[in-house]
Amino acid sequence: MNVEIINIGDELLIGQVVNTNCSYMSKKLDEFGIKTKYVTVIEDNSEDIKQSILLALQRADCVLITGGLGPTKDDVTKYCLNELFGGNLVENKQVSLHVQQIFEKRGLSYTETNHSQAFVPDCCEVIFNGVGTAPGMIFNTNNSNLSPNLRNTNKLVISMPGVPFEMEKMMEKVVPILIKHYKPETIIHKHLLLSGIGESFLSDKLVPFEKEIQKLNSSENQQHFTLAYLPNGGLIKLRLSVYGGEFEKSNKIINQLYTDLKSRTKEFIISDNDKNIAQVIGELLLSKNQTLTTAESCTGGNIAHQITINSGASSYFKGSVVSYCNEIKNSVLQVPNTVLEKFGAVSEQTVIQMCKGALKLMNTDYAVSVSGLAGPNGDGTPTPVGTVWVCVMNKKDKYRTNNSCYNTTRQNFIDRATNLALFQLLTLLREDN
Amino acid sequence: MNVEIINIGDELLIGQVVNTNCSYMSKKLDEFGIKTKYVTVIEDNSEDIKQSILLALQRADCVLITGGLGPTKDDVTKYCLNELFGGNLVENKQVSLHVQQIFEKRGLSYTETNHSQAFVPDCCEVIFNGVGTAPGMIFNTNNSNLSPNLRNTNKLVISMPGVPFEMEKMMEKVVPILIKHYKPETIIHKHLLLSGIGESFLSDKLVPFEKEIQKLNSSENQQHFTLAYLPNGGLIKLRLSVYGGEFEKSNKIINQLYTDLKSRTKEFIISDNDKNIAQVIGELLLSKNQTLTTAESCTGGNIAHQITINSGASSYFKGSVVSYCNEIKNSVLQVPNTVLEKFGAVSEQTVIQMCKGALKLMNTDYAVSVSGLAGPNGDGTPTPVGTVWVCVMNKKDKYRTNNSCYNTTRQNFIDRATNLALFQLLTLLREDN
Numbered sequence: 001m002n003v004e005i006i007n008i009g010d011e012l013l014i015g016q017v018v019n020t021n022c023s024y025m026s027k028k029l030d031e032f033g034i035k036t037k038y039v040t041v042i043e044d045n046s047e048d049i050k051q052s053i054l055l056a057l058q059r060a061d062c063v064l065i066t067g068g069l070g071p072t073k074d075d076v077t078k079y080c081l082n083e084l085f086g087g088n089l090v091e092n093k094q095v096s097l098h099v100q101q102i103f104e105k106r107g108l109s110y111t112e113t114n115h116s117q118a119f120v121p122d123c124c125e126v127i128f129n130g131v132g133t134a135p136g137m138i139f140n141t142n143n144s145n146l147s148p149n150l151r152n153t154n155k156l157v158i159s160m161p162g163v164p165f166e167m168e169k170m171m172e173k174v175v176p177i178l179i180k181h182y183k184p185e186t187i188i189h190k191h192l193l194l195s196g197i198g199e200s201f202l203s204d205k206l207v208p209f210e211k212e213i214q215k216l217n218s219s220e221n222q223q224h225f226t227l228a229y230l231p232n233g234g235l236i237k238l239r240l241s242v243y244g245g246e247f248e249k250s251n252k253i254i255n256q257l258y259t260d261l262k263s264r265t266k267e268f269i270i271s272d273n274d275k276n277i278a279q280v281i282g283e284l285l286l287s288k289n290q291t292l293t294t295a296e297s298c299t300g301g302n303i304a305h306q307i308t309i310n311s312g313a314s315s316y317f318k319g320s321v322v323s324y325c326n327e328i329k330n331s332v333l334q335v336p337n338t339v340l341e342k343f344g345a346v347s348e349q350t351v352i353q354m355c356k357g358a359l360k361l362m363n364t365d366y367a368v369s370v371s372g373l374a375g376p377n378g379d380g381t382p383t384p385v386g387t388v389w390v391c392v393m394n395k396k397d398k399y400r401t402n403n404s405c406y407n408t409t410r411q412n413f414i415d416r417a418t419n420l421a422l423f424q425l426l427t428l429l430r431e432d433n
Numbered sequence: 434m435n436v437e438i439i440n441i442g443d444e445l446l447i448g449q450v451v452n453t454n455c456s457y458m459s460k461k462l463d464e465f466g467i468k469t470k471y472v473t474v475i476e477d478n479s480e481d482i483k484q485s486i487l488l489a490l491q492r493a494d495c496v497l498i499t500g501g502l503g504p505t506k507d508d509v510t511k512y513c514l515n516e517l518f519g520g521n522l523v524e525n526k527q528v529s530l531h532v533q534q535i536f537e538k539r540g541l542s543y544t545e546t547n548h549s550q551a552f553v554p555d556c557c558e559v560i561f562n563g564v565g566t567a568p569g570m571i572f573n574t575n576n577s578n579l580s581p582n583l584r585n586t587n588k589l590v591i592s593m594p595g596v597p598f599e600m601e602k603m604m605e606k607v608v609p610i611l612i613k614h615y616k617p618e619t620i621i622h623k624h625l626l627l628s629g630i631g632e633s634f635l636s637d638k639l640v641p642f643e644k645e646i647q648k649l650n651s652s653e654n655q656q657h658f659t660l661a662y663l664p665n666g667g668l669i670k671l672r673l674s675v676y677g678g679e680f681e682k683s684n685k686i687i688n689q690l691y692t693d694l695k696s697r698t699k700e701f702i703i704s705d706n707d708k709n710i711a712q713v714i715g716e717l718l719l720s721k722n723q724t725l726t727t728a729e730s731c732t733g734g735n736i737a738h739q740i741t742i743n744s745g746a747s748s749y750f751k752g753s754v755v756s757y758c759n760e761i762k763n764s765v766l767q768v769p770n771t772v773l774e775k776f777g778a779v780s781e782q783t784v785i786q787m788c789k790g791a792l793k794l795m796n797t798d799y800a801v802s803v804s805g806l807a808g809p810n811g812d813g814t815p816t817p818v819g820t821v822w823v824c825v826m827n828k829k830d831k832y833r834t835n836n837s838c839y840n841t842t843r844q845n846f847i848d849r850a851t852n853l854a855l856f857q858l859l860t861l862l863r864e865d866n
Contacts, residue, residue: 015460027448300741308733
């Protein structure tokens with residue numbers, strides 16, 4: 001069973017908004033063994049919307065659409081679907097009441113424009129949107145006047161709001177509908193997050209493993225196996241997948257392959273359960289009832305942000321100091337001015353002192369510190385733009401330092417420096433365990 | 434002139450990676466008046482790649498491809514292009530030397546797998562990749578054995594690496610090539626970032642303005658105008674666009690419309706130059722030679738991160754304290770324990786004290802503080818999950834507070850709380866100016 005996702009919105013085609021809906025939806029579908037085969041992004045333009053839906057109905061079994069359901073003039077998705085499937089717009093009383101209540105609750109007046117959201121095609125089934133005004137809609141090609149080759153194919157076309165958190169809530173209802181309607185084939189993914197090895201070296205190392213997979217694929221098994229490499233911000237994620245076959249059997253074979261893969265890469269593994277590095281660190285700290293602080297300069301709070309994105313972080317993360325100038329490195333983190341003057345803010349000595357100061361100030365078991373030159377401009381010293389120093393330290397003053405130089409964009413520099421710091425922290429935590 | 438972007442990569446279709454390449458590329462093209470009309474995301478699968486390129490050549494004037502150029506087995510883009518255009522893979526000496534040098538510089542051995550990157554189709558022009566191993570490739574339909582309807586259409590198909598910063602660097606070379614080849618039509622966008630008004634109210638308010646646009650579009654002008662609404666994290670961005678016409682004339686009309694639009698929305702405007710709220714704040718502080726600190730709880734460093742993403746932030750941002758527990762709110766930010774006990778950590782009184790403490794600790798002109806319950810779990814008090822309090826204060830102790838409740842995902846809560854805090858800060862800065 002293949003899905004095509006159509007994301008509608010001018011903003012997606014001029015780069016004003018990153019298409020996070022697509023990644024959220026495909027990830028969610030994937031968890032339930034539903035494969036996203038195509039993604040198409042188009043404008044709020046009736047002709048493109050209709051053409052793209054027709055193309056998607058030819059090459060996919062199911063079409064999920066987001067966007068273009070708002071109350072404003074540029075939102076035309078509902079009208080396109082109504083036309084394609086041959087319906088009439090009628091007022092839905094439940095939606096109407098709900099939209100009115102939202103406006104009342106917010107103390108806002110209910111206008112004609114808002115009221116238009118309560119009208120839906122009479123040839124679709126409505127999905128109630130508890131957290132917004134635009135309802136979702138389920139169309140079935142069996143209930144349409146599409147051309148004969150598309151009619152009676154029993155394919156679903158589901159339209160959802162483009163506002164990310166409204167779509168996310170609605171997906172909780174959409175996934176069970178898809179499972180019931182399509183009964184998807186087996187898909188199982190296994191992930192390994194690695195650090196400390198380059199992509200091509202890893203690939204060379206895994207040649208015998210890839211041969212193993214090829215052998216399985218060319219045999220008469222019903223299953224098909226793949227291995228993918230996903231490098232990101234200095235880390236590499238490996239994804240081992242199996243498609244098809246009976247669940248129990250596919251699961252057994254992929255587990256054997258996965259055990260083999262782990263033993264071949266064991267010295268580089270950060271996580272084997274699709275958790276990110278900050279989550280792995282959080283679990284380790286939680287299991288030992290230990291606490292963490294960060295003392296950041298060039299990462300500007302991003303390490304703390306990556307840690308606190310994960311719910312439950314308050315159990316092990318006490319806080320952070322961002323010291324974006326020497327004055328604060330000295331006054332808050334107690335880095336001696338002599339160190340800052342002699343070695344510079346971007347130096348091994350400074351990051352060691354930042355950790356010491358943070359451990360004392362925050363009274364935690366571990367600290368991680370980072371200082372670097374994100375660029376694009378230098379700091380007037382000979383230190384090259386892109387240089388970063390990190391230090392991790394436990395409360396017994398045991399520490400590790402590391403440095404690197406990333407010749408890249410400001411955002412990518414921040415991501416890489418964050419991952420370098422988190423990887424060093426994880427290494428120290430594992431040593432201490 | 435219309436572009437189709439094809440992003441290739443299994444990881445994009447199972448949600449493991451957010452497709453930031455697409456937004457980066459379309460934004461960059463848009464700056465130079467080149468319109469992205471379609472985006473297609475597909476797997477690393479030869480059949481899909483070839484079919485998608487052929488479809489794109491039918492509906493777009495230019496095809497930009499990312500991904501599938503790595504050294505590993507799952508990367509097949511180059512081989513698909515070679516087959517479609519009817520070339521032979523030959524070694525490119527410059528690329529070969531460059532890849533070897535990269536490996537030497539890193540002290541790594543040069544393997545057969547790496548060497549394969551130096552082979553390119555003899556029917557394309559190579560784009561040198563200074564920051565990675567996979568070269569870019571430019572194909573022209575005139576130099577191909579495609580089917581007769583696609584051949585001799587003088588369309589370019591350009592293949593780039595999928596690694597974001599390698600693609601970004603390469604786009605600097607690709608854009609001038611496109612401009613030279615296609616001489617694109619006029620496109621001008623004007624942006625307004627607004628806060629403090631809901632989307633449907635804004636839409637009602639702008640009915641007369643929309644009518645003005647419709648009148649212009651239905652007249653005999655060569656230009657076509659659009660207005661789009663882009664809500665995001667509690668803010669609304671308006672985008673006014675003109676397509677076509679002679680540049681001078683189109684520019685003149687859109688400037689008149691833009692002035693009109695600004696006067697209709699003036700009380701809600703954050704920025705009129707496509708800058709984000711953190712940049713607007715940074716410029717205001719810089720112009721007054723003033724400094725800022727943040728005292729964060731539930732936003733976990735994200736406000737500091739949003740500020741320090743912008744280069745030059747070190748001129749006005751001195752640092753931040755993330756106090757993720759009461760102990761640190763008291764010991765580092767000097768919030769009295771009596772306040773924390775009587776009113777709770779998520780309260781107006783606490784955020785006021787956090788600002789006071791941060792101003793003193795960091796010795797800045799302004800402070801912003803946030804405390805809230807990101808969820809999904811509560812803190813054991815009756816405070817509902819989603820509650821957030823913010824305070825902004827200047828060093829004369831003048832302050833503003835605000836609160837809200839966002840019933841949403843953890844990530845969206847953090848984004849909204851961040852935007853609420855930044856908007857309050859901007860309001861105070863403007864009052865003080």
